[in-house]
Amino acid sequence: xxxxxxxxxxxxxxxxxxxxxxxxxxxxxxxxxxxxxxxxxxxxxxxxxxxxxxxxxxxxxxxxxxxxxxxxxxxxxxxxxxxxxxxxxxxxxxxxxxxxxxxxxxxxxxxxxxxxxxxxxxxxxxxxxxxxxxxxxxxxxxxxxxxxxxxxxxxxxxxxxxxxxxxxxxxxxxxxxxxxxxxxxxxxxxxxxxxxxxxxxxxxxxxxxxxxxxxxxxxxxxxxxxxxxxxxxxxxxxxxxxxxxxxxxxxxxxxxxxxxxxxxxxxxxxxxxxxxxxxxxxxxxxxxxxxxxxxxxxxxxxxxxxxxxxxxxxxxxxxxxxxxxxxxxxxxxxxxxxxxxxxxxxxxxxxxxxxxxxxxxxxxxxxxxxxxxxxxxxxxxxxxxxxxxxxxxxxxxxxxxxxxxxxxxxxxxxx
Numbered sequence: 001x002x003x004x005x006x007x008x009x010x011x012x013x014x015x016x017x018x019x020x021x022x023x024x025x026x027x028x029x030x031x032x033x034x035x036x037x038x039x040x041x042x043x044x045x046x047x048x049x050x051x052x053x054x055x056x057x058x059x060x061x062x063x064x065x066x067x068x069x070x071x072x073x074x075x076x077x078x079x080x081x082x083x084x085x086x087x088x089x090x091x092x093x094x095x096x097x098x099x100x101x102x103x104x105x106x107x108x109x110x111x112x113x114x115x116x117x118x119x120x121x122x123x124x125x126x127x128x129x130x131x132x133x134x135x136x137x138x139x140x141x142x143x144x145x146x147x148x149x150x151x152x153x154x155x156x157x158x159x160x161x162x163x164x165x166x167x168x169x170x171x172x173x174x175x176x177x178x179x180x181x182x183x184x185x186x187x188x189x190x191x192x193x194x195x196x197x198x199x200x201x202x203x204x205x206x207x208x209x210x211x212x213x214x215x216x217x218x219x220x221x222x223x224x225x226x227x228x229x230x231x232x233x234x235x236x237x238x239x240x241x242x243x244x245x246x247x248x249x250x251x252x253x254x255x256x257x258x259x260x261x262x263x264x265x266x267x268x269x270x271x272x273x274x275x276x277x278x279x280x281x282x283x284x285x286x287x288x289x290x291x292x293x294x295x296x297x298x299x300x301x302x303x304x305x306x307x308x309x310x311x312x313x314x315x316x317x318x319x320x321x322x323x324x325x326x327x328x329x330x331x332x333x334x335x336x337x338x339x340x341x342x343x344x345x346x347x348x349x350x351x352x353x354x355x356x357x358x359x360x361x362x363x364x365x366x367x368x369x370x371x372x373x374x375x376x377x378x379x380x381x382x383x384x385x386x387x388x389x390x391x392x393x394x395x396x397x398x399x400x401x402x403x404x405x406x407x408x409x410x411x412x413x414x415x
Contacts, residue, residue, distance in 0.1 A: 096125030102140035
């Protein structure tokens with residue numbers, strides 16, 4: 001290279017260094033690159049806190065739904081966590097409780113910040129200038145290095161080395177038992193198929209257990225009280241164990257005696273029941289006659305229909321008393337006006353038994369009682385006693401019989 005050319009290169013480098021010094025830039029990352037995201041004045045800034053930013057650098061992309069909407073302005077350390085300042089376009093609308101996550105474009109690609117609405121709660125507000133996404137809403141995906149390190153730990157110091165030993169031991173254990181293993185597999189398949197067919201019943205049983213558990217949980221205080229009182233109750237039973245044993249022994253003896261008595265009296269009991277059968281049969285045949293007879297028995301000699309003749313404390317009873325001696329003698333001799341067939345008259349003696357005339361001045365006794373009884377009517381009641389007209393039919397005949405007996409009772413004799 002010629003001297004003139006070397007001088008031009010040196011001059012160009014000096015001019016570039018001076019320009020960088022004048023602009024106050026600290027590196028190439030601070031230089032605005034053409035075609036970058038979120039350039040201009042229509043942007044707003046958001047700060048995100050990360051516990052670990054890995055190898056995230058300024059000017060990394062900020063994406064929403066895998067679409068670049070901004071860039072990383074700066075990354076700085078604040079205590080034990082990192083603060084990443086993001087630059088976003090004004091057109092990006094995110095809720096105020098948005099979440100941030102560090103992701104990679106591919107397996108070995110660059111890191112970028114992914115913003116998205118929350119998935120565990122409802123979106124609230126809108127993200128704006130100066131907002132901060134705290135550590136509680138930020139995170140990162142596992143790194144490839146971490147996955148490879150875990151895999152290396154598994155292969156070198158884990159259980160992979162024992163897989164061959166496990167395989168060999170299983171082969172030895174199954175050798176010669178192939179038929180049993182096949183039978184066990186078939187039975188297992190049948191069992192699993194039965195479970196699959198009854199899965200609805202199993203689900204209902206599980207739901208029932210869940211409801212039972214809920215009720216038990218709601219009544220846990222009562223259950224605790226019952227358990228607390230169970231101890232004293234068991235102590236009482238233990239103290240009375242001898243009495244309970246004696247009671248059960250006596251009950252056993254009573255059972256044997258009762259069995260003996262029943263067995264000994266079986267024939268007599270059967271005979272009594274057979275002898276009782278005709279009586280019950282007759283009672284069944286009596287039907288409604290038995291209650292009617294009892295009704296008459298309890299009201300004898302006054303039937304229940306006679307209550308209609310009773311008015312307060314008296315009944316419709318009419319008696320004619322004739323104390324005239326001549327009428328008495330006439331009635332006894334069948335003479336006088338009674339007329340018609342009636343009660344039989346007593347014969348009146350004649351001759352010297354009775355005086356034909358009374359002495360002058362003699363006094364007839366007035367204390368001779370005499371009752372004039374008219375002949376009992378056969379179809380109507382109008383002369384002596386009337387307790388109700390006779391009614392046609394069996395009930396009327398029974399009523400007439402009661403009326404006649406009552407009249408006879410009042411006159412001193414039964415018809």
